Amino acid sequence: MDRPGRSTRDWIVDSVVFVAAIGFGLIVFDDSVKPPGGEVMAALDLISGLVLSLTLWFRRRWPVQLALIASVVSVFSETASGPTLILILSVAVYRPLRITLLVFAVNAVSLMVYLEVKKQADGVAVAVAAIAIYLAVAGWGLYIRSRRQLLQTLRDRADRAETVARLQAEQGQLRAREEIAREMHDVLGHRLSLLSVHAGALAYRGEDASPKEVTAAAEVIRASAHQALQDLREVIGVLRAPVGELPQPTFADLPALVEASQAAGVQVEIQQDVAGALPDHIGRTAYRIVQEGLTNAMKHAPGERVAISVTGAPGNGLEVEVRNPAPNPRRGEGQGLKGLKERAALVDGRFDHGRTPEGDFRLQAWLPWPS
Known part of the structure; x- marks a missing residue:
């Protein structure tokens, strides 16, 4: 000291x-x-x-x-x-x-x-008085020491609380960045896959395609590129915003997602049997699973049929399945699937993927739906 x-x-x-x-x-x-x-x-x-x-x-x-x-x-x-x-x-x-x-x-x-x-002669009285004064002085000193230790403890606690708050804020920022990264992967990956499909078809059939078909394909490419740019601007624009303010899709956007994939030439069949209105976080997770399944199908199985099944009811949970005839994703290209597993875990759900006995590649998830 x-x-x-x-x-x-x-x-x-x-x-x-x-x-x-x-x-x-x-x-x-x-x-x-x-x-x-x-x-x-x-x-x-x-x-x-x-x-x-x-x-x-x-x-x-x-x-x-x-x-x-x-x-x-x-x-x-x-x-x-x-x-x-x-x-x-x-x-x-x-x-x-x-x-x-x-x-x-x-x-x-x-x-x-x-x-x-x-x-x-009065030695006893002097001794008693002196001992009393010694005790009073020593007690006062001990009180001062205890008070200083208490104040130091309070300062240490305040410093620790400030440190914990700073670490929690940093962890919150890291979680926000991870969520933004997942959104960028899901949104832009799907848009760019559509661009790749249309550009590939246009390059493959460039000579025998009619001017009308070339114009239509170019218009789809232009619209997809414009939408991808808008999505990128939205994501970048909210890098400093709270996580809850990020632009998020809902389960009601699923038909538009399927229509956009069909317009890109993907054969999509969807079976939907959902009894009731889904909670926002469950519907958003289901949307992302379907979106990732379509993106993988366009990457690894262009031209193949994609079967989507979304069924569920309150109390029974929601089951999502995306299936297409294709091999497993190539090595080193599994970040989207890891992100889907994390998304399902965040809502206390389950996610699995792999090859079926029929040779199809399947994404399958079960998400809780409280009654």
Whole structure:
């Protein structure tokens, strides 16, 4: 608890303590009984007390050592009583209770020796009064120490709370970025897959296609590119917005998703049997599963039929299945499927994918739907 230097408050406190110690010592010295024929002893009493008062400027650095020296000096010096009390107080403030009790015991023994040396008639009364003052000073010091420790504990707790709040904010930002990354993958991946399908068809049939078909394909490519750019702008525009403000699709947008894929030439068959209105987070998760299934089908099985099944009711949950004749995705291209598994887990659902016995590739999910 030692400090590297004194603050303005420390200088003021030390000055007041120094003056008070000298004043108290001089009062006790003036009222004391002088030793017979002891002018030398009286001078030694006064000088030693004043020198001990000077050591109070170092009481923060060496409180125990100075208090032990004071216990020796106070055996013959009544002027040392002032700085001795201050040093006992300093030990109680800056050192643990065990050391404080040890110093207190040493000074109590010194008091007994002092009374034996002075041979005072009212020695018992002086001893009782001195012990009471010692106890009061030591108790005051222990109170100051406890209060400082309490304030330090409160400051530490406040610092820890601030650190925890900062870490929670950083984790929230990371979660928001992860969600934005998933949205960018799902939205732009689907749009760009549509672009790839139309551009591939236009390149493959560029020579035998009629001008009308070329114009129609180019218009679909233009519209898809424009929509992809708009989606990208929306996602980037909300990078600093709370996660709840991100543009999110709903289950009602599923027919439009299927129509856009059919317009791109994908053979999509959808079977939908949903009894009731889905919760927003469940419907959004189902939409993303279907969207990822269509995107994978356009990437890995262009021209193949895609079968979509969405069935469920409150209390039974919602089952989503996307199936198409295609091999598993190529190695290193499974980030979308990992994202779907995370999405399903976030709503306490289940997600699975893989090849069926018939050779189809299937995405299958079950999402809870409270009754």
